[in-house]
């Protein structure tokens with residue numbers, strides 16, 4: 001139970017509630033959802049199980065795990081993961097900082113008399129003013145570092161037991177409000193009635209990137225958590241649970257945000273600000289919206305914290321286990337480095353808005369490089385490693401030496417050996 005909570009805590013976060021709806025909004029709505037679901041339950045689930053099997057077999061951080069099971073050359077996979085940890089957490093913490101800021105803003109009257117257009121402008125003004133978002137980014141990194149210093153987050157784990165179900169219930173309530181707004185029907189159709197002419201290489205690669213991001217795959221988070229797992233646990237079942245839970249939350253977030261986007265006349269392709277203008281607009285149309293809004297942003301900040309902790313944990317575990325740094329020291333130093341790396345991402349939403357590369361600001365560029373390149377590359381190598389290098393050992397892990405039934409073992413083998421490497425490479429090349 002603790003492990004499912006920790007792994008689900010890593011998976012469920014801003015990726016589901018902030019990123020998924022705007023990705024779906026930019027890439028054709030329902031067609032994106034269908035492609036996303038297809039990728040999640042084939043490649044995503046298989047790579048999740050691969051990370052679990054590698055982690056539990058090696059009982060190490062990602063760099064050490066690959067070195068132990070496959071020899072020095074394979075440890076490069078672990079390094080890709082550590083690098084991805086730096087890059088992703090740097091902008092993730094910026095967005096998590098927005099969440100903290102919105103806790104305060106909704107609690108102190110943001111919604112009073114606000115129109116949807118006004119809420120859009122107030123988000124724009126917030127990210128344009130450089131200091132405030134930076135302070136919240138710093139605050140969020142301090143929270144993340146504090147949890148990681150405490151070792152494998154007991155308190156957070158215990159808290160998640162109550163808070164994650166609370167987030168889920170609140171989401172259901174908000175979906176009910178959003179779909180009954182005037183004009184929400186168009187948004188529901190957009191999200192649930194697929195138009196397959198929207199499927200192209202860019203969209204498929206965006207869906208794959210989103211699958212890796214949302215499931216925390218490709219950088220060794222799941223591998224690291226599984227390394228603490230007892231032998232005898234049924235890995236395929238755990239993988240299935242985590243994947244199903246994460247996907248359910250993403251779909252609910254889509255059913256909340258997209259109908260509201262259409263009802264309020266926002267642009268579904270607005271990008272990273274979408275959730276932060278749409279959610280307050282939904283709260284402003286509910287009785288006791290201040291209270292629901294504040295509560296929601298608190299729960300979202302905690303969901304983001306459990307994800308951020310899993311990323312920093314990979315970085316710290318590497319420097320502690322392989323480089324002999326103390327845990328506190330490693331957490332503080334790399335927390336600070338990641339904070340600094342996040343500054344350009346934060347500025348890119350405001351003062352540096354006009355500085356773009358390939359049409360993307362710095363924050364979106366960091367996200368793109370990590371999610372479309374580092375994570376899929378990490379994922380391919382993990383699949384290949386399990387499919388070709390340690391296959392018998394991996395199956396022994398997945399079945400706990402034959403004590404569990406594992407009906408889809410042959411399918412897992414085919415996906416790890418052929419489908420995932422070929423499909424991911426093809427998607428990577430096509431997308432880039």
Ligand code: TRP
Pocket residue numbers: 010011012013014015016088212213214215216217218219221307308310311375
């Ligand atoms: N999956 C988390 C989310 O959806 C973010 C996250 C945590 C992540 N660990 C990761 C993303 C590892 C990529 C890789 O918010």
